Amino acid sequence: MLNPRLAGYIRRNGWIVERLRGDPILDPTIGQQVMQWHEARGGRPFTGAQLCSGQRAVVCGNCGNTLKGSVDTGCKVIHYEDGKPTRRYCCSKDNGGCGRIIADQRVLDKHVKAIVIKVLSDPEHMDQIKRRAQQEAKARAPIEAEIARLEGLRAF
Ligand SMILES: [Zn+2]
Numbered sequence: 001m002l003n004p005r006l007a008g009y010i011r012r013n014g015w016i017v018e019r020l021r022g023d024p025i026l027d028p029t030i031g032q033q034v035m036q037w038h039e040a041r042g043g044r045p046f047t048g049a050q051l052c053s054g055q056r057a058v059v060c061g062n063c064g065n066t067l068k069g070s071v072d073t074g075c076k077v078i079h080y081e082d083g084k085p086t087r088r089y090c091c092s093k094d095n096g097g098c099g100r101i102i103a104d105q106r107v108l109d110k111h112v113k114a115i116v117i118k119v120l121s122d123p124e125h126m127d128q129i130k131r132r133a134q135q136e137a138k139a140r141a142p143i144e145a146e147i148a149r150l151e152g153l154r155a156f
Pocket residue numbers: 060061062063064065091097098099100101
């Protein structure tokens with residue numbers, strides 16, 4: 001019931017990124033209510049929604065190891081103002097790191113978002129993206145022409 005695909009959503013690295021085509025098995029509104037209920041019910045929180053771990057990793061400035069995201073649990077948990085338990089990124093010794101770096105998830109995510117916005121807002125970067133898209137379109141043109149030719153043959 002917690003899989004967002006049932007409600008027609010695709011989640012990657014903990015983030016809802018896209019809608020599936022077609023009719024979902026579960027009404028999207030009910031799906032959102034189920035996920036909100038699960039998040040609010042207490043117990044061990046969902047750990048997958050962390051921007052800077054996994055494939056979009058941030059590395060430790062001390063040893064270069066990938067930071068690992070975690071949720072604070074237990075009876076001495078500090079909560080954010082919205083009532084959710086604090087989350088952090090750490091350079092874990094269990095993961096081969098130095099164990100000396102810990103960052104609050106929301107603080108680090110805020111800095112990473114600001115950097116991403118700055119990079120994507122750069123006009124030179126936009127020109128690079130446009131040039132790359134033009135190169136890829138040029139490389140795809142013969143393949144698309146062949147697909148169109150084959151689809152024309154199939155019509156008969
Ligand atoms: Zn480290």
